[in-house]
Amino acid sequence: MERSKKVQNQRCIIFALIYGATYLPAxxxxxxxxxxxxxxxxxxxxxxxxxxxxxxxxxxxxxxMDEVKQRVQFEAVVIGFALTAMLLTLLFLLGLCDxxxxxxxxxxxxxGFCWLFxxxxxxxxxxxxGV
Amino acid sequence: xxxxxxxxxxxxxxxxxDLAKHIGISRQGLNSIETGKFIPSTLLAxxxxxxxxxxxxxxxxxxxxxx
Numbered sequence: 001m002e003r004s005k006k007v008q009n010q011r012c013i014i015f016a017l018i019y020g021a022t023y024l025p026a027x028x029x030x031x032x033x034x035x036x037x038x039x040x041x042x043x044x045x046x047x048x049x050x051x052x053x054x055x056x057x058x059x060x061x062x063x064x065m066d067e068v069k070q071r072v073q074f075e076a077v078v079i080g081f082a083l084t085a086m087l088l089t090l091l092f093l094l095g096l097c098d099x100x101x102x103x104x105x106x107x108x109x110x111x112g113f114c115w116l117f118x119x120x121x122x123x124x125x126x127x128x129x130g131v
Numbered sequence: 132x133x134x135x136x137x138x139x140x141x142x143x144x145x146x147x148x149d150l151a152k153h154i155g156i157s158r159q160g161l162n163s164i165e166t167g168k169f170i171p172s173t174l175l176a177x178x179x180x181x182x183x184x185x186x187x188x189x190x191x192x193x194x195x196x197x198x
Binding site for chain 2: 066071
């Protein structure tokens with residue numbers, strides 16, 4: 001039981017790494033316009049597929065966790081979502097006043113901020129429950 | 132909420148890891164419950180009471196301010 005949980009955990013981390021390994025090169029290839037438009041669409045879809053597999057694996061891992069760890073993940077996601085929504089709202093409102101910096105706050109950067117906020121939530125929750 | 136998990140554990144001479152294994156949670160998770168940082172579900176509380184051969188009311192009690 002404990003071993004299968006560990007295997008599931010490792011699988012989830014591997015899928016997260018695969019997602020990262022497909023997202024970054026795909027961004028680089030698309031940014032430098034190295035391929036034609038039809039092929040660009042296929043490249044753009046690859047990280048989405050790996051992300052879907054990662055999320056599926058994350059949910060499976062979440063279901064196998066004990067209730068304390070589930071609470072930690074739940075709170076991390078809530079904090080991550082709330083902070084991301086807050087940032088999006090702020091950027092939208094600033095965009096209305098023509099104050100925006102797409103270099104730092106483009107769609108690509110928002111993905112990074114979303115993960116950063118999740119990480120902050122995870123650390124806060126871990127500290128709160130002492131796990 | 133206060134609990135008597137540590138006392139019950141001592142009676143059985145069990146470590147946190149032993150109890151965690153019996154009720155199917157992680158040791159860190161059990162530590163969080165034992166120190167009162169996390170309040171377990173009814174299912175887990177009942178499972179814990181069963182392994183100690185006691186009742187949930189003995190294992191978990193409300194603080195005076197919570198009553």
